Amino acid sequence: MDNNLIICFIERQCTLDEAREVLRWIEASEENKAVFRNMQAVYASISIDSADRTGNVDAEDVQQIMKEISRKRYRLATYIGAAVCSAAVILFVVLFPFEQKDRYEYEKALAGITDKTEITLTVSDQKEIELSDTSVVAYDKKGQIVINDTVTVPKEKKDKSDLNTIYVPYGKRSTLILADGSKVYLNSGSSLVYPVVFAKDKREVYLDGEAYFEVSKESQRKFIVQTSCKAIEVLGTKFNVSVDKTQNLFEAVLVTGKIGLESNAGKIELTPNQYYVYQSDSGLDELRTVDVRDYISWIEGRLRFNREPLEKVIRKLEKSYNIKIEFFNPKYLEYLISGNLDLKNTAEETMDVLMRILIPNYNPQKQKLFLIKDKKSSI
Known part of the structure; x- marks a missing residue:
């Protein structure tokens, strides 16, 4: 398993598919679980140790370091035993109730979902x-x-x-x-x-x-x-x-x-x-x-938008209909549009309405601007 991917998982910077890959690796053996726990401890202690190498860390120091961790990536190629500070690790666990243990359990539940x-x-x-x-x-x-x-x-x-x-x-x-x-x-x-x-x-x-x-x-x-x-x-x-x-x-x-x-x-x-x-x-x-x-019209089966980039609207439609929409000319994706779409209609009908909002006098028989493809994928 690539250490950088494990660190991305610890930092909450990986994709769901990557998280599932890490979780499958962790669950594969007790040895992998031990390696993962060690990397968690080293990651926490290195970050905290960088602010106070004596091991005496107060709550404000830990809060500041955690903010730095959220913005910064540390690369761990090997286990650095000397960096492990038990007092710091205890603070890490006590002061941050939603850290890796909870995240691990949640992501483990999601990892069981297949296509x-x-x-x-x-x-x-x-x-x-x-x-x-x-x-x-x-x-x-x-x-x-x-x-x-x-x-x-x-x-x-x-x-x-x-x-x-x-x-x-x-x-x-x-x-x-x-x-x-x-x-x-x-x-x-x-x-x-x-x-x-x-x-x-x-x-x-x-x-x-x-x-x-x-x-x-x-x-x-x-x-x-x-x-x-x-x-x-x-x-x-x-x-x-x-x-x-x-x-x-x-x-x-x-x-x-x-x-x-x-x-x-x-x-x-x-x-x-x-x-x-x-x-x-x-x-x-x-x-x-x-x-x-x-932002909440989707619960009623509609999609409202006010000066939204077309690219963002298209992404919402792709999720709603489980399709892939490809534009022949990507310039349209930057256009800002406003309107109201009924998701109870078919994807083709909805795209026809959207194009009429985007382009005055739009004629689907003469203007081929996009292609709709079926998309079978999971989250």
């Missing part, structure tokens, strides 16, 4: 349940899974730390109602990992892709959405989160309530109608006021 064409619910005993396009998955007060208010999956003895995963392939969408009553709308090409039973002090889920959350308010337990890029904390609110690893893009938009997250300037709180975007490869982030309907 599928149907919405799939994987429960903690690894049992897979295929769902229809219109399925609503809910949990009743007894902890049983109820599908479309009719089909009940019997409750089995499960550990509180067990995780369930719902996977939504491209071209489909799904709805999940968690045990606390919170509702999650999952967009095409997305997965959500969540515990069988929420912890007493928090409600935490892990998102890969895009989802709209309607969180039930609980004053004693925050609701936390973890992603490969950033985490969002809430008490009770409605918001949309999108993580696009191929574009190195993290987006969040708030409809009601408040949400908090870490920005380049420190922790910030979004108020209704605010939109936050973070580009992980450049490190740039931005907070601005928007029309939230442009």
